[in-house]
Amino acid sequence: MEFLSFFENSSLAIWLRESPSVLAYPTLLAFHTFGMAFxxxxxxxxALRLLGIASDVPLAPLRKFFPVMQIAFAVSLxxxxxxxxxxxxxxxxxxxxxxxxxxxxxxLTILRFLRVRxxxxxxxxxxxxxxxxxxxxxxIAITAGRVTAxxxxxxxxxxxxxxxxxxxxxxxxxxxxxxxxxxTSA
Amino acid sequence: MEALLNLLLxxxxxxxYFQTYSWAxxxxxxxxxxxxxxLIGTVGIYDLRLLGMAKDIPVASLxxxxxxxxxxxxxxxxxxxxFTTGVYANIQIPPGTVLVxxxxxxxxxxxxxxxxxxxxxxYRSGMSREAEALGPGAEASSRVKTFAGVxxxxxxxxxxxxxxxxxxxxxx
Numbered sequence: 001m002e003f004l005s006f007f008e009n010s011s012l013a014i015w016l017r018e019s020p021s022v023l024a025y026p027t028l029l030a031f032h033t034f035g036m037a038f039x040x041x042x043x044x045x046x047a048l049r050l051l052g053i054a055s056d057v058p059l060a061p062l063r064k065f066f067p068v069m070q071i072a073f074a075v076s077l078x079x080x081x082x083x084x085x086x087x088x089x090x091x092x093x094x095x096x097x098x099x100x101x102x103x104x105x106x107x108l109t110i111l112r113f114l115r116v117r118x119x120x121x122x123x124x125x126x127x128x129x130x131x132x133x134x135x136x137x138x139x140i141a142i143t144a145g146r147v148t149a150x151x152x153x154x155x156x157x158x159x160x161x162x163x164x165x166x167x168x169x170x171x172x173x174x175x176x177x178x179x180x181x182x183x184t185s186a
Numbered sequence: 187m188e189a190l191l192n193l194l195l196x197x198x199x200x201x202x203y204f205q206t207y208s209w210a211x212x213x214x215x216x217x218x219x220x221x222x223x224x225l226i227g228t229v230g231i232y233d234l235r236l237l238g239m240a241k242d243i244p245v246a247s248l249x250x251x252x253x254x255x256x257x258x259x260x261x262x263x264x265x266x267x268x269f270t271t272g273v274y275a276n277i278q279i280p281p282g283t284v285l286v287x288x289x290x291x292x293x294x295x296x297x298x299x300x301x302x303x304x305x306x307x308x309y310r311s312g313m314s315r316e317a318e319a320l321g322p323g324a325e326a327s328s329r330v331k332t333f334a335g336v337x338x339x340x341x342x343x344x345x346x347x348x349x350x351x352x353x354x355x356x357x358x
Contacts (some may be wrong), residue, residue, distance in 0.1 A: 022353060030349040036219075037345060041227025045251055048228075054250035057243060058322075064240035065231060139220070146216050157209035162216055 004088040017086050025086075028079055035076030036145075040138050042069050043111050050118065050131035059126075063119040069111070091148065096155050100144035107137035139166065191282030200272035211276060218265040224258025226341060236317060236326045236334035245320040288354030294347035301340035308333050 007013060016024050042065050049057050084091055091097045110130050118124045143162045147155035204210045228251040235243055270281045277284075285291060308314050313330050320326060326334070 022350060026350050026353050030346050033345055033349050034342065037222055037226040038230065041223045041225075041230055043227075044223060045227035045231050045254070048251065048254060053254070054247060056247035056250065058247070061240040061242035065234070068230075068234070068239075138223075142219050142223070143216050146219065147212055150212055154208045154212060158212040158216065161209045161213045165213070165217070 004092065007085045007088050010085070012082075013086050016082065028082055031075055032079040032083060035072045035074075035079060036142075038072035039069050039076055040107075040142070042072070043107070044135060044138060046114070047131035047135050050114070050126045051128050052126075059119060059124065060122075063115070066115055066119070073108070094148060094152075096144045096152065097148055100141050100148070103137045103141035103144060107134050107141060110134040110137065188282045188286045191285050192280045193282075195271050195281040195285070196274060197271035200268055201275040204272045204275035214265045214268050218262055218269070221258040221260070221262035221265065222345065225255050225262060226258075226345075228252060228255035228258070229337065229341065233334040233338045236320075236330055237338075238325065238331070241325065242322045244322050245324075245326075246318050249318065284354070288351060290347045290350040290354040294344055294351060297340045297343040297347065301337060301344065304333060304336045304340060308337075 016028060019025070046062055046065065048054070049059075049062065110133055114127060114130060114134075118127055139162070143159055144155075147158050150158070204214075232245075232248050232252065232255075234240070235245060235248060270284075273279065273281050273284055308317075311329075313333055316327060317330050
């Protein structure tokens with residue numbers, strides 16, 4: 001804890017926390033959002049392709065988007081570490097923060113596997129299960145990350161609400177696709 | 187102006203929803219982020235391809251991803267309207283007042299509509315057909331590249347000023 005307070009009280013941390021400038025804390029948060037948008041966004045679009053959406057998109061050239069994800073990850077990581085430094089004690093004593101980190105590690109591990117085994121070999125298998133698992137990890141990471149701003153009880157409630165919403169949407173999509181498939185065959 | 191906006195945008199039913207359920211505001215934020223990710227992911231890949239990244243991808247094949255971007259756009263817009271119409275439940279300031287005094291929210295909306303007009307220009311000017319015809323390895327014309335660049339810049343600006351909304355001047 002002493003060690004963490006050292007970071008929290010560093011001059012950079014104090015400037016980021018206390019400066020009234022919009023370029024301090026607000027812009028740091030915005031960079032964390034940019035990193036998230038491009039890392040999670042680009043990798044999720046690639047996952048949708050592996051799940052069979054836009055199956056005409058050739059797999060090999062999609063590899064060119066991995067550097068975008070890497071830069072976005074670097075932006076998220078650096079801005080994330082700075083944000084952590086500002087409130088190290090608060091975040092590191094919060095269970096939901098560890099859920100967020102685990103989910104990110106899960107998603108990045110799958111992403112790395114996909115890059116090596118799907119996007120770097122001729123005629124790969126498309127790994128839809130892994131692509132779905134990565135989307136699930138991202139959904140957990142986004143939810144857990146967002147609710148760090150709330151009391152734990154509200155966080156768990158929100159998580160449950162997200163779970164219910166996702167189940168309803170997936171069931172709805174399944175029913176619609178099935179009924180449209182039935183119409184085509186009839 | 188402020189009074190008219192308050193009359194139009196202050197919705198007691200949404201305020202009651204946010205007031206009654208403590209999970210409602212964070213849920214709305216999470217859905218807003220999910221939509222943003224779908225929009226930036228699909229539209230970002232499309233725009234970057236037009237700008238010359240991963241040119242081996244035929245543009246027509248990427249168009250099948252765009253309905254997911256439209257879906258993301260729709261859910262961010264709906265959740266954004268819920269934040270606006272129910273904002274009183276969160277900060278006890280009515281939405282018209284926020285819209286009139288929050289410069290960041292105004293800038294966010296400027297770039298949001300700019301992205302919209304850019305998209306209308308893309309479809310009305312024949313650029314969309316020009317883009318669709320770009321096969322593997324084909325380079326987009328400079329006006330199509332301009333569209334793609336403007337689109338990316340606009341969405342990044344929407345995210346930036348969106349993130350700043352809570353720091354907007356509300357003392358007026």
